[in-house]
Amino acid sequence: MKLRQSFKMAFKSILSKKGRSFLTMLGIIIGIASVMTIVSVVSGYNKKSMEYYESMGTNRVSVYAQRYYGSNESVFEDLYDYCLSLGDIVLGITPQAYAYSAVVKYGAKSSDSMEYPPEMYLGSDQYAICNNFTIGKGRDISFIDIQNYSQVCVMGARAARNFFDYKDPVGETITVNGIPFTVIGVYEEKDPDSSWSLDNVVIFPYSASRVFGQRVDMSQYIIKVVDSKSVNEVITRLEGFLTGAIPSGTGSYSVYSDNQWMESENEMALMMSLVLGGIAFISLLVGGIGIMNIMLVTVTERTREIGIRRAIGAQRKSIVTQFLIEAAMICGIGGILGIGVGFLGTVIAGKLIVHMFLLPSALITAGAFAFSVVLGIIFGMYPAIKASGLQPVVALRAE
Amino acid sequence: MIAMLIDIRNVYKIYGEGLESEVRALDGVTVGIDRGEFVAVVGASGSGKSTLMNVLGCLDIPTYGDYFLDGQDVAELTDKELSHIRNKQIGFIFQGFNLIPELTALENVELPLIYQGIPASRQKDMAMEALERVGLAGRSKHRPSEMSGGQQQRVAIARAIATRPPIIMADEPTGALDSKTGLEVLAFLQQLNREGSTILLITHDNSIAATARRIIRISDGRILEDVRQEVDWYETKAIV
Numbered sequence: 106m107k108l109r110q111s112f113k114m115a116f117k118s119i120l121s122k123k124g125r126s127f128l129t130m131l132g133i134i135i136g137i138a139s140v141m142t143i144v145s146v147v148s149g150y151n152k153k154s155m156e157y158y159e160s161m162g163t164n165r166v167s168v169y170a171q172r173y174y175g176s177n178e179s180v181f182e183d184l185y186d187y188c189l190s191l192g193d194i195v196l197g198i199t200p201q202a203y204a205y206s207a208v209v210k211y212g213a214k215s216s217d218s219m220e221y222p223p224e225m226y227l228g229s230d231q232y233a234i235c236n237n238f239t240i241g242k243g244r245d246i247s248f249i250d251i252q253n254y255s256q257v258c259v260m261g262a263r264a265a266r267n268f269f270d271y272k273d274p275v276g277e278t279i280t281v282n283g284i285p286f287t288v289i290g291v292y293e294e295k296d297p298d299s300s301w302s303l304d305n306v307v308i309f310p311y312s313a314s315r316v317f318g319q320r321v322d323m324s325q326y327i328i329k330v331v332d333s334k335s336v337n338e339v340i341t342r343l344e345g346f347l348t349g350a351i352p353s354g355t356g357s358y359s360v361y362s363d364n365q366w367m368e369s370e371n372e373m374a375l376m377m378s379l380v381l382g383g384i385a386f387i388s389l390l391v392g393g394i395g396i397m398n399i400m401l402v403t404v405t406e407r408t409r410e411i412g413i414r415r416a417i418g419a420q421r422k423s424i425v426t427q428f429l430i431e432a433a434m435i436c437g438i439g440g441i442l443g444i445g446v447g448f449l450g451t452v453i454a455g456k457l458i459v460h461m462f463l464l465p466s467a468l469i470t471a472g473a474f475a476f477s478v479v480l481g482i483i484f485g486m487y488p489a490i491k492a493s494g495l496q497p498v499v500a501l502r503a504e
Numbered sequence: 505m506i507a508m509l510i511d512i513r514n515v516y517k518i519y520g521e522g523l524e525s526e527v528r529a530l531d532g533v534t535v536g537i538d539r540g541e542f543v544a545v546v547g548a549s550g551s552g553k554s555t556l557m558n559v560l561g562c563l564d565i566p567t568y569g570d571y572f573l574d575g576q577d578v579a580e581l582t583d584k585e586l587s588h589i590r591n592k593q594i595g596f597i598f599q600g601f602n603l604i605p606e607l608t609a610l611e612n613v614e615l616p617l618i619y620q621g622i623p624a625s626r627q628k629d630m631a632m633e634a635l636e637r638v639g640l641a642g643r644s645k646h647r648p649s650e651m652s653g654g655q656q657q658r659v660a661i662a663r664a665i666a667t668r669p670p671i672i673m674a675d676e677p678t679g680a681l682d683s684k685t686g687l688e689v690l691a692f693l694q695q696l697n698r699e700g701s702t703i704l705l706i707t708h709d710n711s712i713a714a715t716a717r718r719i720i721r722i723s724d725g726r727i728l729e730d731v732r733q734e735v736d737w738y739e740t741k742a743i744v
Contacts, residue, residue: 110618121606413602416563417616417663418591421583497590498563501602 111423115430129399129485130439133477134446136392140473141447141465143385144378146454149463151374158367160295160303162237164330166339167201170347170358171324180351181311184326185229187346194335195328197231200311202323209307211268211279221300223264225281227311227321233259233292235327243275243290251310256286262294263304281309284316299460336362389473393480400432400484404491405503411492412500424493425486432485436478443477444470507575509671509702510537510560515569517555517725529555530566531725537704539670542697542735544705544716552725554675557706561594561673562586591620595664599676601656603648609635609659610644616667634662638692654685661692672696675706690715 119126170180181200188198204225209216216222226232230248233240241262250257258279265274265288274288286309296303314321330339340360347358411424447465455463492500517530529552537543547553558564559571562578571578573589581589590596603612613631622630635641638658648656657677664672674693678686694715697703705716713719714735721729 110621110624114618117611118606410604413604414615414619415587416561416590416596416602418587418619418667420587420619423587423619496564498558501563501598 108426111426111430114427115434118427118431119434125399125403126435129396129435129481130442132392132395132399133436133439133481134392134443135395136389136477137440137443137470137473138447138450139388139392140382140385141444141470142450142454143381144469145447145451145463145465146458147374147378147381148466149455149461150459151371151378153459153461154370154374155367157296157299158363158370160237161363162235162329163364163367164333164336165235165363166328166330166336166343166360167363168326168328168343168347168358168360169324170326170351170356172351172356174355180356181229181323181326183350184328184343184346187343187350188328191339191342194331194339196331197229197234197329199229199232199235199327200227200323201235201325201327202227202311202314202321203325204309204317204321207281207317209268209279209281211277214268219267221267221302221305223261223267223305223307225307225309225317227309227314227317227323229311231329232308235329237295238292241291241293242273243288245290246308246310250289251312254312255310256284256313256316257289257310258286259290259292259308260288261292261302261304261306261308263296263302264307265291267305279307281316282318286313333364336364389476393477396436396477396481397484400481400487404488407488408492408495408500408503411489412495412497412503415493415497415500421493425489428486428489429482432482433478435485436481439481440474440478444474447473507572508536509539509574510535510704511572512536512560512566513570513572515559515566515571517552517559517564518567521567528552528725530559530569533569533722533725533727535720535727535730537702539702540697540700541718542694542703542705542716543718543720544707544713545720545722546707546710546713547722548708551723553706553708553722555725556722557673557675557704560704561596562589563596587619591616592667593669594671594673595667595669597657597660597664597672597674597677599679601648601653601660601680603656603659603663605648608645608647609640609651609662612648612659613663613666616663620667631662631666634666635659637665638662653680654682654688657681657685657689661689665696669701671702671704673704673706676708677705678707678709678712686712 168184170184172180185198188195204227207225209223209225228246230246230251232238233245240259246257246259249255260274268274268279269277274291277288278285279288280286292304294304311323314323328339328343330336340362343360347360351358414424447470451463451465455461513534515530515533516528518526518528520526533556545553545556555564559566573593604615610628610631613634614627617627617630632641632644635644638661640655640658640662643651643655648659651659657680672693677689681689690712693703693705705712707713717735718730718732720727
């Protein structure tokens with residue numbers, strides 16, 4: 106019998122047993138689609154959070170420090186001086202002072218009536234380097250601005266757009282709690298996608314803190330380190346310095362690295378990948394068992410069919426070839442449908458769950474496809490291998 | 505000397521050999537059948553008559569004994585050669601029809617032609633010709649479940665004759681049919697015999713065996729009697 110005939114016969118057999126063929130395919134479709142979707146969404150989420158951390162800036166050390174007596178500015182000045190002495194491994198230092206409940210107005214626009222009001226921070230002339238900003242328009246805050254108590258500010262791209270639309274903000278005057286500040290520059294956009302954008306910020310020189318009064322938390326500092334190798338050294342040194350600068354009982358401090366956050370985030374994502382990947386693998390396995398079941402349930406029926414075919418002259422080889430092609434066709438079609446469903450599932454789940462446009466990874470797709478197809482072919486062949494070795498009369502007697 | 509078409513010598517088929525419960529379905533059977541004979545093998549249920557047919561039809565292998573088909577020792581044949589014999593030399597008609605339920609009448613009849621490697625264009629013509637002979641050309645697109653028992657048996661007969669094999673083996677071909685349809689089937693077998701086919705008819709029914717020119721009675725796996733007789737030819741117009 107020619108191969109073409111085998112193909113024809115296998116195709117006829119699939120078409121004539123639509124129910125069984127469909128159920129087999131269903132197992133493959135569900136298995137492949139679920140693995141693709143779950144793994145892709147998890148890895149997409151992981152990538153997104155890493156990108157977020159990177160846009161905030163890497164190799165940063167966060168310091169929380171305050172004295173119970175005396176001003177916080179004195180803490181910053183001490184830290185600033187100390188960091189100057191670490192000039193070869195520290196790129197910059199800034200307060201990260203969150204000015205809550207300050208109201209910014211420009212013309213009719215007011216931050217307290219915005220859906221996403223900007224966040225206001227007081228920082229040093231090194232705020233941009235510490236937070237991974239680069240100046241896009243105008244100029245950045247300078248050391249002179251801080252020394253002169255200049256009433257100036259720099260805006261993040263999102264905040265600038267919220268207040269000024271597409272008009273150039275540089276040189277315009279906004280008011281903070283009624284006091285005028287001049288916009289001297291705008292940072293380039295670095296986080297265009299999210300609603301709570303890192304670009305929705307307004308930065309003031311920290312010497313302007315008296316304008317904000319009590320509503321500024323001036324105890325957080327960010328220190329930008331030259332590379333990830335030096336982070337631990339900077340942490341150790343800062344802790345040593347702060348132990349001396351703030352003796353116990355006179356204040357408190359803590360030092361930690363943003364890299365640690367990233368690492369723990371990474372670990373969490375890995376764990377999530379493993380757990381969800383495990384679930385996905387189980388669903389693939391269940392799909393596989395489904396395939397197995399359907400194939401095995403029909404062994405008796407097929408054994409009889411094989412007996413008939415043998416009785417009218419089919420060679421063992423022809424039977425095995427036919428079943429191989431049949432199983433490969435079912436699994437191949439099911440596999441392709443499964444990839445299609447998994448593709449859709451990934452895109453939809455990406456939009457709904459992590460709000461990203463995600464595409465499934467080729468490796469996972471190929472792996473899931475290979476797994477189900479191999480399983481399907483093995484169990485599709487099983488009756489053929491088992492029954493074609495029997496004497497035809499034994500196969501014919503199968504009930 | 506020209507070899508007998510079918511020649512078995514001292515054939516045994518033993519199930520559960522060596523056990524106390526061993527069953528000798530064939531217990532030293534020797535028989536020869538020549539070309540063109542119409543032989544009925546008669547016996548009660550469990551007498552070994554179906555086992556004999558399975559062995560003669562190369563559907564089963566004997567435990568001991570020699571089987572020469574057309575001078576060839578069957579024990580020495582490969583799977584490929586045995587498949588060729590079942591395909592080209594022998595046409596089977598079973599009591600339970602043994603059609604493939606998912607295939608149409610035409611597709612069922614085409615099967616042996618496909619396995620024979622007949623070009624696709626001729627398969628259909630030859631299958632239709634066989635269906636015409638059994639009067640079912642109009643039902644070629646029907647599945648077995650859409651046909652009566654008599655019609656299904658006629659499809660099975662068409663399948664058996666599609667490759668024009670010299671030997672037809674029929675195991676209780678009338679068992680599942682009413683007496684009128686059964687007679688039609690027997691008449692058709694006689695017709696094939698007159699055209700030159702060798703017919704082996706397995707039955708438990710003496711009145712059916714009376715159709716054959718030679719009757720072999722079998723009981724407990726042994727041949728009791730082997731007689732030849734004159735028979736009346738049935739009118740065959742009903743089916744042909």
